[in-house]
Amino acid sequence: MSAVASPRRHVLLPWTVQEREDPVLVCDRAEGVYFWDRQGKRYLDFLSQLFNCNLGHGNRRVIEAIQRQADKVCCVSPQLLTEERIALSAALAERTPGDLNTCFFVNSGSEADDQAFILARLVTGRPKIFSKYRSYHGTTFGTLGVGGDPRRAAIEPGPPGTVRFFDPYCYRCDFNLRYPECRLHCLDALERQLQLENPATVAAIVVEPVTGAAGGFPLPDGYLTRLRQLCDRYGILLIADEVITGFGRTGAWFGVDHEGIVPDMMVFAKGLTSGYVPMGAVVVNDRIAQHFQTRMLPLGSTYAAHPLACAAAFACLEEYDRLQLIPNAQRMGALLRDRLRELANRHPCVGDVRGQGLLWCLELVQDRDSKAPLVPPNTDSLLPLHIRRRAWDEGIHLMARGSLILLAPPLIITAEQVQEGVEKLDRVLSWVDAQR
Numbered sequence: 001m002s003a004v005a006s007p008r009r010h011v012l013l014p015w016t017v018q019e020r021e022d023p024v025l026v027c028d029r030a031e032g033v034y035f036w037d038r039q040g041k042r043y044l045d046f047l048s049q050l051f052n053c054n055l056g057h058g059n060r061r062v063i064e065a066i067q068r069q070a071d072k073v074c075c076v077s078p079q080l081l082t083e084e085r086i087a088l089s090a091a092l093a094e095r096t097p098g099d100l101n102t103c104f105f106v107n108s109g110s111e112a113d114d115q116a117f118i119l120a121r122l123v124t125g126r127p128k129i130f131s132k133y134r135s136y137h138g139t140t141f142g143t144l145g146v147g148g149d150p151r152r153a154a155i156e157p158g159p160p161g162t163v164r165f166f167d168p169y170c171y172r173c174d175f176n177l178r179y180p181e182c183r184l185h186c187l188d189a190l191e192r193q194l195q196l197e198n199p200a201t202v203a204a205i206v207v208e209p210v211t212g213a214a215g216g217f218p219l220p221d222g223y224l225t226r227l228r229q230l231c232d233r234y235g236i237l238l239i240a241d242e243v244i245t246g247f248g249r250t251g252a253w254f255g256v257d258h259e260g261i262v263p264d265m266m267v268f269a270k271g272l273t274s275g276y277v278p279m280g281a282v283v284v285n286d287r288i289a290q291h292f293q294t295r296m297l298p299l300g301s302t303y304a305a306h307p308l309a310c311a312a313a314f315a316c317l318e319e320y321d322r323l324q325l326i327p328n329a330q331r332m333g334a335l336l337r338d339r340l341r342e343l344a345n346r347h348p349c350v351g352d353v354r355g356q357g358l359l360w361c362l363e364l365v366q367d368r369d370s371k372a373p374l375v376p377p378n379t380d381s382l383l384p385l386h387i388r389r390r391a392w393d394e395g396i397h398l399m400a401r402g403s404l405i406l407l408a409p410p411l412i413i414t415a416e417q418v419q420e421g422v423e424k425l426d427r428v429l430s431w432v433d434a435q436r
């Protein structure tokens, strides 16, 4: 492609003030855990692009599976089956826990969450969806307005029937308590809130097993188990948004596996195809699947279960197994955790280090004792943009958002590459220290 004077002249970039994005990084090619810009500069991809490229770049088996499928057939109505659709849904059902056996395919995480919320309403006949304040479930009207992330301001008032509850955000507990002495008081508060809302009006509660860009914190031990019990007590469906946490990201196939609970629906995207072709899915339990055997399922989209995406997803599942990426995510995740804790000791700007597997978050503060956030909530600060640019200068790709730095390298990462990333991050944090 020929070079153009201003690369973003004809493009609106997401989640940004357009004019702030000069210069913009133009990605040219990628291989393994690295990508290169048009000037030939190399970047260590410590974010798997956007938490999605779990297999790393240029995986030959996935690429060849897509190529073979392209030769065979590209366009198939979502109302028909193909061998690959059948095989992929069976392979997913095999890996998902309990009786999560039936897949409804879509094209993105937003669409998958959106459809899961509608399915919950259809199955229960109840109107409300409960979600955490620090959560992000997508960019459509039906998901942006359910997630609690400040980005929801764009469409407020959001979908009717949305109710938000306080998170188990232990670093800044909303109840001023400490885990584990708190005995998960936040769940007692949630139960009280459900009672006041009338639980018979609540269709579903949605949670991310590790909150992604909206907070970067794992749910504390025991939380999901008690949340499952709470949902059962009131006949409420539990939706696990595994868009980031699915497919090995946290060192298990799925985030809920760490607690051994079975939600009623799991929502997938990102790692499902490792980002090679867009795809999302809602995997539902037998009760929900049964509901639609005799009733209309009034949902669907033209590109659902696209043949190229099915081919990519099936090849990805095989690669997660063949390359033993889940054990690798555990090993490399433990190494990354230890190195990040060492960094935190040396850099006063780091208030908290938290995460699971290969999904980590540094929360930045002005002062560790007061925990004053580096970027006060809901303020329009240029600092995160500058941190991201600084990281690019160092040759590392990460997410800087508000006071958070989020890290999610590909699951194929080696110990040497973890070390390389930590050294680059060390220099970025020295720069942040100097800004306070």
Ligand SMILES: Cc1ncc(COP(=O)(O)O)c(C=O)c1O
Pocket: 108, 109, 110, 111, 113, 136, 137, 138, 139, 208, 212, 213, 241, 242, 243, 244, 269, 270
């Ligand atoms: C937890 C979670 N849910 C849903 C989404 C939306 O997925 P997508 O961007 O594929 O629409 C995201 C995106 O980052 C996410 O992190």
